[in-house]
Amino acid sequence: xxxxxxxxxxxxxxxxxxxxxxxxxxxxxxxxxxxxxxxxxxxxxxxxxxxxxxxxxxxxxxxxxxxxxxxxxxxxxxxxxxxxxxxxxxxxxxxxxxxxxxxxxxxxxxxxxxxxxxxxxxxxxxxxxxxxxxxxxxxxxxxxxxxxxxxxxxxxxxxxxxxxxxxxxxxxxxxxxxxxxxxxxxxxxxxxxxxxxxxxxxxxxxxxxxxxxxxxxxxxxxxxxxxxxxxxxxxxxxxxxxxxxxxxxxxxxxxxxxxxxxxxxxxxxxxxxxxxxxxxxxxxxxxxxx
Amino acid sequence: xxxxxxxxxxxxxxxxxxxxxxxxxxxxxxxxxxxxxxxxxxxxxxxxxxxxxxxxxxxxxxxxxxxxxxxxxxxxxxxxxxxxxxxxxxxxxxxxxxxxxxxxxxxxxxxxxxxxxxxxxxxxxxxxxxxxxxxxxxxxxxxxxxxxxxxxxxxxxxx
Numbered sequence: 323x324x325x326x327x328x329x330x331x332x333x334x335x336x337x338x339x340x341x342x343x344x345x346x347x348x349x350x351x352x353x354x355x356x357x358x359x360x361x362x363x364x365x366x367x368x369x370x371x372x373x374x375x376x377x378x379x380x381x382x383x384x385x386x387x388x389x390x391x392x393x394x395x396x397x398x399x400x401x402x403x404x405x406x407x408x409x410x411x412x413x414x415x416x417x418x419x420x421x422x423x424x425x426x427x428x429x430x431x432x433x434x435x436x437x438x439x440x441x442x443x444x445x446x447x448x449x450x451x452x453x454x455x456x457x458x459x460x461x462x463x464x465x466x467x468x469x470x471x472x473x474x475x476x477x478x479x480x481x482x483x484x485x486x487x488x489x490x491x492x493x494x495x496x497x498x499x500x501x502x503x504x505x506x507x508x509x510x511x512x513x514x515x516x517x518x519x520x521x522x523x524x525x526x527x528x529x530x531x532x533x534x535x536x537x538x539x540x541x542x543x544x545x546x547x548x549x550x551x552x553x554x555x556x557x558x559x560x561x562x563x564x565x566x567x568x569x570x571x572x573x574x575x576x577x578x579x580x581x582x583x584x585x586x587x588x589x590x591x592x593x594x595x596x597x598x599x600x601x602x603x604x605x606x607x608x609x610x611x612x
Numbered sequence: 613x614x615x616x617x618x619x620x621x622x623x624x625x626x627x628x629x630x631x632x633x634x635x636x637x638x639x640x641x642x643x644x645x646x647x648x649x650x651x652x653x654x655x656x657x658x659x660x661x662x663x664x665x666x667x668x669x670x671x672x673x674x675x676x677x678x679x680x681x682x683x684x685x686x687x688x689x690x691x692x693x694x695x696x697x698x699x700x701x702x703x704x705x706x707x708x709x710x711x712x713x714x715x716x717x718x719x720x721x722x723x724x725x726x727x728x729x730x731x732x733x734x735x736x737x738x739x740x741x742x743x744x745x746x747x748x749x750x751x752x753x754x755x756x757x758x759x760x761x762x763x764x765x766x767x768x769x770x771x
Contacts, residue, residue: 330679
C-alpha cells in the first residue's frame with residue numbers, strides 16, 4: 323500500500339507552503355504526463371502530490387497591458403493551441419509545444435512540466451529559449467525571475483531551489499517584422515523524441531536581421547542558447563555566408579551523446595542543417611508569409 | 613493512507629467512489645467502477661487504449677489521477693451509444709470491419725469522436741495525425757481511417 327497524499331490548493335502560497343514543508347518528498351502535478359509514468363515505473367515515490375491546476379495563475383494565458391504573453395506553467399498544449407492570438411504571434415513556440423506527444427498528451431502536457439522534467443530533448447524548451455522567455459518562480463523566500471535557459475541544470479535536473487515552483491512564462495512584446503519557428507529531427511513523422519531540436523526567433527527590418535535568438539536541444543546535457551548563432555545572423559540579409567556561420571556556431575555548441583537515436587557526428591551535422599531550415603521558416607513568417 | 617471520496621460525473625450520471633490518492637483514473641474506471649470498456653494497453657500514455665474525455669478534453673486515463681476526477685465531467689466508451697442506437701462511428705467501424713482484436717477500438721472511437729467534434733470534415737492526413745496517439749497492434753489502420761472518413765461524411769449530412 324503506497325502512502326501518498328494529494329493536495330489541490332487554490333492559491334500559490336498554499337502550494338509553496340505544502341511543497342516546501344514536504345522537503346523533497348513532494349512532487350508537483352501539472353499534466354502528469356511525465357510524473358505518472360515515473361511513479362508507475364517506480365522511479366519516483368512521492369509522499370505528497372501537489373496538483374497546481376486549481377491555481378488561477380498557473381492555468382491562465384494573459385496578455386499584459388505592456389504587451390507580450392504570460393502563460394501559466396500548467397497550461398495544456400491543447401489549451402494554448404485554442405488561444406485566438408498566441409499562435410499568430412509565437413507560431414514557433416506553439417508548434418514546439420504541440421509536438422509533445424499525441425492529442426491525448428496535448429490535453430494534459432504543459433510547457434512548465436516540459437521544462438521542469440529537465441529532458442535535454444524537451445521540444446518546447448528550445449523554442450522558449452529562442453523566444454527570450456522569462457520564467458517566474460515562487461518559493462518559500464518569495465518570487466524571482468530567471469531567463470528560461472537558466473532553468474535546466476543537467477539531464478532531469480533544474481536550478482530551482484528546494485520548495486520553489488515554476489509559476490509562468492513571460493514572452494516579450496513583438497516588434498513588427500518578427501516571427502519564430504521550431505523544427506526537430508526525428509526518424510518518423512509523429513510521436514517521437516527529438517534527435518535534434520532547434521528554435522529560431524527573428525526580427526527583420528527591410529530584409530535585414532535586427533534581432534535573432536537560437537535555442538538548440540537534444541545535443542548537450544541541457545538545452546542551449548546559442549548566442550554566437552544569433553550574432554552571426556544579426557545585421558545580415560540571411561545570405562549564405564551568414565547562414566553558414568550560424569550553422570557552424572550551432573555545430574560548435576553541440577556536446578551530444580551517442581545513442582540509439584543518433585550518433586555524435588550525425589546530431590552535430592543535423593544541428594547545422596536545422597539552423598538553416600528553421601531560420602528560413604521564421605524569416606518567411608516574419609516577412610508576412612506563413 | 614485513507615482513501616479519498618470523489619464526486620464526479622461519468623457519461624452524464626453523477627458517480628461517487630473512493631480512490632487511492634496515487635491510483636489512476638483508468639484503475640478507478642475499470643476496477644472500482646466496473647467500466648471495463650476503457651482498456652489498459654501500455655499504462656504510459658503511448659498507446660491511447662485508455663482514451664477518455666475529461667471536461668471535454670481528450671486524455672489518456674492512465675495519465676490522470678483518479679482524485680483529479682473530483683468535480684469533473686468524464687466521458688467513456690460506455691456513453692457513446694444512445695441505448696441501442698450506435699454512434700455513427702461505432703456503426704461504420706462494424707460495417708467496414710475497422711477492427712480485428714478490438715482492444716484498441718474503444719480508445720480509437722473516443723479519439724475519433726473528439727477529432728470530428730473539432731473538425732467535422734477532416735482530410736485523410738488529418739485523421740491519421742489525429743489518431744496518431746492510438747496504436748493498433750493488429751495494424752488495421754487503413755480500415756480505421758476509412759471508417760472515420762465515412763462516419764464523418766454521414767455525420768455532416770445529418771447535421
